Amino acid sequence: MAFSAAARQFYQSEIETIREAGLFKEERTIHSPQAADIEVEFPAGSGVRKAINMCANNYLGLSSHPEVIAAAHAGLDSRGYGMSSVRFICGTQDIHRELEERLTEFLGTEDTLLFPSCMDANAGVFEAILNDQDVMIADRLVHASIVDGMRLCKAMTDTFKHSDMGHLEEKLQEHQDKRFRLIITDGVFSMDGDLAKIDEIVALAEKYDAMVFSDESHSTGFIGKTGRGVHEHCGVFGKMDIITTTLGKALGGASGGCVSGKREFIEMCRQRARPYLFSNTVAPVIVAGALKVMEIVMSSTERRDKLEWNANYWRKMMIEIGLDIKAGESPIVPVMFYNAKLAQDFARDLFAEGVYAVGFFFPVVPKGAARIRTQLSAAHDQRHLDIAGEAFRKVGTKYGILGKGKKEIIEMYGV
Amino acid sequence: MDELTRSVIDYIKHEYIEADDDRELTATTPLISGGIVDSFSMISLKRFIEKKNGITIPDVEASPEAFDTVKGIVALVNKLKK
Numbered sequence A: 001m002a003f004s005a006a007a008r009q010f011y012q013s014e015i016e017t018i019r020e021a022g023l024f025k026e027e028r029t030i031h032s033p034q035a036a037d038i039e040v041e042f043p044a045g046s047g048v049r050k051a052i053n054m055c056a057n058n059y060l061g062l063s064s065h066p067e068v069i070a071a072a073h074a075g076l077d078s079r080g081y082g083m084s085s086v087r088f089i090c091g092t093q094d095i096h097r098e099l100e101e102r103l104t105e106f107l108g109t110e111d112t113l114l115f116p117s118c119m120d121a122n123a124g125v126f127e128a129i130l131n132d133q134d135v136m137i138a139d140r141l142v143h144a145s146i147v148d149g150m151r152l153c154k155a156m157t158d159t160f161k162h163s164d165m166g167h168l169e170e171k172l173q174e175h176q177d178k179r180f181r182l183i184i185t186d187g188v189f190s191m192d193g194d195l196a197k198i199d200e201i202v203a204l205a206e207k208y209d210a211m212v213f214s215d216e217s218h219s220t221g222f223i224g225k226t227g228r229g230v231h232e233h234c235g236v237f238g239k240m241d242i243i244t245t246t247l248g249k250a251l252g253g254a255s256g257g258c259v260s261g262k263r264e265f266i267e268m269c270r271q272r273a274r275p276y277l278f279s280n281t282v283a284p285v286i287v288a289g290a291l292k293v294m295e296i297v298m299s300s301t302e303r304r305d306k307l308e309w310n311a312n313y314w315r316k317m318m319i320e321i322g323l324d325i326k327a328g329e330s331p332i333v334p335v336m337f338y339n340a341k342l343a344q345d346f347a348r349d350l351f352a353e354g355v356y357a358v359g360f361f362f363p364v365v366p367k368g369a370a371r372i373r374t375q376l377s378a379a380h381d382q383r384h385l386d387i388a389g390e391a392f393r394k395v396g397t398k399y400g401i402l403g404k405g406k407k408e409i410i411e412m413y414g415v
Numbered sequence B: 001m002d003e004l005t006r007s008v009i010d011y012i013k014h015e016y017i018e019a020d021d022d023r024e025l026t027a028t029t030p031l032i033s034g035g036i037v038d039s040f041s042m043i044s045l046k047r048f049i050e051k052k053n054g055i056t057i058p059d060v061e062a063s064p065e066a067f068d069t070v071k072g073i074v075a076l077v078n079k080l081k082k
């Protein structure tokens, strides 16, 4: 027992500092499956209440889809519950390879390797393929898991201003002396909902002999005409060197991720990526469910079409109500409040109206850019959106911000 | 303003500030705590300063506190140059 009184006191005061800075995160307990209508207990110990969920990554509404659940049940019966092994010892079943083949086909790459999560895929991929002769040039707003993966890699790190192609070009020129250049971006940026200019990035990569990496976690299954991702949307399907994505959002939402791309990169990950080598295989039940998900998304665009319709409807409604949203083409629709407390108060009042959405503020988003991130799902019906919209209107009226732009909201509430 | 301060300010303006951002940048503007530079994007600033001054900044010295203002950065450079 070396957890001394001094150690306890230290950690207690750290936690207090986090709380005082307004950065303390609390879980809300959900008492139902993931869906458009959920049952939430918040704050802890209060009664369970029904709410419309506007903040899940359940983009295609497949998280609790009966066919996915049935396929997972069947997988549980035919392939068991767990494998008790990493992939390369005795943790690879026929269905793991089958899922990797489906993902390869869907993403338009040469091969795919499953990881326990996309966090793990991003943490492991760079170190596995690059060394100190190389440079990684990343958009400044890439996901935290990419930042971590880059930190673990010996290649030089550089960054470019968010979606600024001129700045990226300068960096590519600057690093012509390196052996390999890898441009790194998110496909859809999760906090703003904007899409990377992948077509322009691919053109620059060709001009300056660079490779392109995109994290498609917030686009696989629904962005692009057949839902393949931002590369499909931008007309460069088949041109990506590396894609990482997750099974934990649109593709059923359970867990698991992958690295997909050039055959040699996948082989290098199999040999060297530490989260792949040293963490357990994805459970058979999840693989079986994900195979059904792939069958659904590859056989029809019905769900991504409905999601697109919902996102357009919601964006129009938010604008018509007079809320200040970030323009974009994705089902991530940030409603801007700028002031952190206002965003939090607004979210709390929405919850009282039966709408569940969460406020985001510094350091998750830049200072003075607090927001409520709303996310659409194919599980939403128009009715859900109409009710949620009414709640936004009511709470927006209370705070007097309807019809107000950035400048006026900041004048009223500060940043 | 001395040449070193000027060059660091110019670099930061070009490297971190959006063209449509009219915020003024001085030697005492908070960079990291002000949300202009973060620990991820700071790497190119560190490399610029090292190259320009022919020094290596040890990781322990490249703290968010030392890099929070141009003034702090210049003080660090002068210390390491000695």
Ligand SMILES: Cc1ncc(COP(=O)(O)O)c(C=O)c1O
Pocket: A117, A118, A119, A120, A122, A143, A145, A186, A190, A215, A217, A218, A245, A246, A247, A248, A255, A256, A257
């Ligand atoms: C862009 C991006 N990449 C990676 C991840 C991590 O995915 P996973 O939940 O599979 O670890 C997330 C999820 O939060 C994400 O938003």
